[in-house]
Amino acid sequence: MATTSRLRRRYSSIREARHLLLTVAPGAAWIMVFLVLPSLYLMAVAFMTNGPYGLPQMPLSLESFKRLAGFGFLGWSPGNLYTLLRSLWQTIIATGLVVIVAYPIAYYITTCRAKWRPIMLLLVVVPSWTNQVIRTFGWMNLLAPGTPLSSFAESLGFIAPNMGLYPSSFAVTLGLIYNFLPFMVLPLYAAFEKLDLAQVEAAQDLYATPVRAFWYAVFPQTLAGLLAGVVLVAIPAFGMYVIPELLGGGKSLMLGNLVANQFSGGANWPLGAAGAILMLLATFIGLFAMRRIGKRLGGGEQVVI
Amino acid sequence: MNENVTEEISETSTQRPAVALKQEQSANHDASSIEMRRLHKRFGRDTVALDGVDLTIQAGEFFTLLGPSGCGKTTLLRILAGLEAPDDGSLVIGGKDITETPPHKRSVNTVFQSYALFPHLSVRDNLAFGLKMRGVPAEQRLQKVAEIAQFIKLGQLVERRVDQLSGGQRQRIALARALICEPAVLLLDEPLSALDAGLRSQLQVELKRVQKRLGMTFVFVTHDQDEAMVMSDRIAVLDGGNIQQVGTPAEVYERPATAFVARFMGHENLYAITASQDNWVETSLGRLLLAPSEQTSAQEGWLLIRPETLELGQDQPEGYNCLQGVVKERLYRGSRIEYRLTVGDITLMAVASNLGQRIHHVGDQVTIGVCPEDLVRVAF
Numbered sequence: 001m002a003t004t005s006r007l008r009r010r011y012s013s014i015r016e017a018r019h020l021l022l023t024v025a026p027g028a029a030w031i032m033v034f035l036v037l038p039s040l041y042l043m044a045v046a047f048m049t050n051g052p053y054g055l056p057q058m059p060l061s062l063e064s065f066k067r068l069a070g071f072g073f074l075g076w077s078p079g080n081l082y083t084l085l086r087s088l089w090q091t092i093i094a095t096g097l098v099v100i101v102a103y104p105i106a107y108y109i110t111t112c113r114a115k116w117r118p119i120m121l122l123l124v125v126v127p128s129w130t131n132q133v134i135r136t137f138g139w140m141n142l143l144a145p146g147t148p149l150s151s152f153a154e155s156l157g158f159i160a161p162n163m164g165l166y167p168s169s170f171a172v173t174l175g176l177i178y179n180f181l182p183f184m185v186l187p188l189y190a191a192f193e194k195l196d197l198a199q200v201e202a203a204q205d206l207y208a209t210p211v212r213a214f215w216y217a218v219f220p221q222t223l224a225g226l227l228a229g230v231v232l233v234a235i236p237a238f239g240m241y242v243i244p245e246l247l248g249g250g251k252s253l254m255l256g257n258l259v260a261n262q263f264s265g266g267a268n269w270p271l272g273a274a275g276a277i278l279m280l281l282a283t284f285i286g287l288f289a290m291r292r293i294g295k296r297l298g299g300g301e302q303v304v305i
Numbered sequence: 306m307n308e309n310v311t312e313e314i315s316e317t318s319t320q321r322p323a324v325a326l327k328q329e330q331s332a333n334h335d336a337s338s339i340e341m342r343r344l345h346k347r348f349g350r351d352t353v354a355l356d357g358v359d360l361t362i363q364a365g366e367f368f369t370l371l372g373p374s375g376c377g378k379t380t381l382l383r384i385l386a387g388l389e390a391p392d393d394g395s396l397v398i399g400g401k402d403i404t405e406t407p408p409h410k411r412s413v414n415t416v417f418q419s420y421a422l423f424p425h426l427s428v429r430d431n432l433a434f435g436l437k438m439r440g441v442p443a444e445q446r447l448q449k450v451a452e453i454a455q456f457i458k459l460g461q462l463v464e465r466r467v468d469q470l471s472g473g474q475r476q477r478i479a480l481a482r483a484l485i486c487e488p489a490v491l492l493l494d495e496p497l498s499a500l501d502a503g504l505r506s507q508l509q510v511e512l513k514r515v516q517k518r519l520g521m522t523f524v525f526v527t528h529d530q531d532e533a534m535v536m537s538d539r540i541a542v543l544d545g546g547n548i549q550q551v552g553t554p555a556e557v558y559e560r561p562a563t564a565f566v567a568r569f570m571g572h573e574n575l576y577a578i579t580a581s582q583d584n585w586v587e588t589s590l591g592r593l594l595l596a597p598s599e600q601t602s603a604q605e606g607w608l609l610i611r612p613e614t615l616e617l618g619q620d621q622p623e624g625y626n627c628l629q630g631v632v633k634e635r636l637y638r639g640s641r642i643e644y645r646l647t648v649g650d651i652t653l654m655a656v657a658s659n660l661g662q663r664i665h666h667v668g669d670q671v672t673i674g675v676c677p678e679d680l681v682r683v684a685f
Binding site for chain 1: 386387388407408409410413414415417418419421422423425434435438439482483486
């Protein structure tokens with residue numbers, strides 16, 4: 001009796017292991033071949049020397065990290081540091097503004113009739129079905145000198161005559177907000193849909209002003225969605241390549257452009273690889289910080305990793 | 306964990322929180338009477354939630370809004386809380402018109418049906434929430450939280466998170482969170498409906514005691530007529546956005562004003578009056594004599610016979626108000642016995658206390674007697 005049940009248990013555990021292997025293996029293999037191995041290769045490249053045509057060669061050195069930190073033939077220059085800071089700054093500003101824009105939109109959609117909500121969500125998402133480059137070109141046309149928007153900004157004295165709103169870092173910020181809005185609206189909408197209105201009413205009933213009711217009853221309930229949105233927006237925004245390239249007019253480079261240039265025009269693979277590692281590190285630090293914030297505020301930690 | 310729940314808020318406890326002391330000052334009393342005038346509320350185009358409600362609630366009263374779901378009782382409570390605005394009419398609390406006042410400026414607190422505790426806050430922070438929003442200094446807040454936690458016998462739980470508590474404990478926290486603000490009026494929206502029967506009847510008694518001790522005006526919403534009768538000083542029965550009757554539990558139960566109230570209070574023996582003359586009425590049960598006080602000019606209406614007022618016997622029927630029936634069904638309930646009788650082809654329910662007298666069997670012929678004083682005329 002005891003032996004049979006033990007056997008049966010053993011058999012079932014073997015079956016479970018086989019099921020696990022069958023379901024997980026394809027994905028794991030994919031990640032191994034197309035993510036882990038290339039990443040390891042990239043890391044290896046970062047520690048090699050730059051060859052005559054930008055290709056990596058032996059011997060191993062820390063040369064590319066020095067270059068990345070700004071030490072070149074002519075001594076130290078702050079260019080790369082500025083690019084890193086600009087990337088961070090653009091990411092923070094864009095993410096913050098996306099949050100501010102997305103909150104009312106997500107809330108408004110949940111207040112609409114149930115039959116309209118999918119359509120409104122669709123309207124938020126539809127633009128992202130078009131190619132990103134095409135949409136960015138659209139913004140170039142909207143913001144170029146002489147367009148109504150530029151003329152309007154000019155008449156208010158925000159920009160010098162005939163300069164146009166593009167190219168500028170303002171245009172980059174705008175492009176980032178536009179591009180990432182759906183990634184914030186969707187998780188926030190999901191959070192708002194589950195919102196326990198009774199808590200909001202309880203807060204109001206207990207003398208909370210509308211602003212405080214939002215802060216104490218709505219915000220904590222939507223925190224998980226917010227953090228998910230921040231991760232979805234901030235990480236890709238940090239490494240964004242197309243928008244700064246096109247809307248920044250080559251002047252508002254971000255880290256993504258710096259890396260990309262090393263693999264194409266400038267051709268310095270080891271330096272590009274070092275830049276990619278820097279981005280990876282920055283992303284990990286950011287995720288870790290988010291996790292801590294989520295834990296401290298309660299309920300949000302499970303979203304971030 | 307359950308032990309905390311079963312522990313009662315003792316009546317003899319000498320330690321009274323400051324909340325209680327302040328409420329006892331009678332000056333506060335007039336500040337907590339409620340006057341509702343012609344309150345109308347409509348949802349969408351066709352749903353009428355309130356159809357001109359006029360109601361006055363005395364200070365210090367345990368007042369219950371009773372009715373089936375959709376009768377407007379919750380809407381009325383939400384209007385009192387300020388969570389819903391009436392389309393028309395006015396609301397005065399303590400002599401001050403607060404129809405337009407937003408909820409966070411009303412001295413009214415609510416115990417929500419779902420409790421609506423803040424899950425991301427500890428019990429202490431939940432209790433202190435209202436005081437914090439009012440700008441009470443942290444030191445005073447802590448002291449009051451300690452007092453109220455002791456009052457509801459949950460002092461040892463203040464550090465916990467809300468999701469670590471049982472249903473009964475949450476219910477008490479929700480009550481304490483509202484009481485700590487010392488509101489003029491406390492609103493309770495079916496606060497016991499999520500609890501199991503035993504805990505429920507125990508908390509009914511407790512809630513009633515708390516109200517009497519604090520002398521606070523309680524407005525309680527429920528669809529359970531037994532709960533309403535146990536707890537209330539007065540009851541308003543609502544249906545279709547209209548108040549059907551306002552009265553003490555005894556008045557509403559014994560002398561329901563309308564057939565709806567009678568049915569809602571659980572009465573089944575209602576018979577149409579086809580004609581009436583002086584004290585005599587003609588019904589499907591036959592000609593019955595009523596007490597002189599029941600004499601009205603109305604020709605028609607309903608006649609209510611409460612099952613517990615019927616006397617069953619084996620003698621031959623003689624005199625007035627005596628009917629001959631057959632026992633069709635018998636339910637033995639221990640303390641009482643319920644009979645389903647038929648008189649002709651009309652069904653009549655009777656309840657007899659189990660005092661050791663003869664128990665009638667199914668199929669028995671019985672004589673049914675009823676005093677004129679126990680017959681009640683009910684309007685349509």
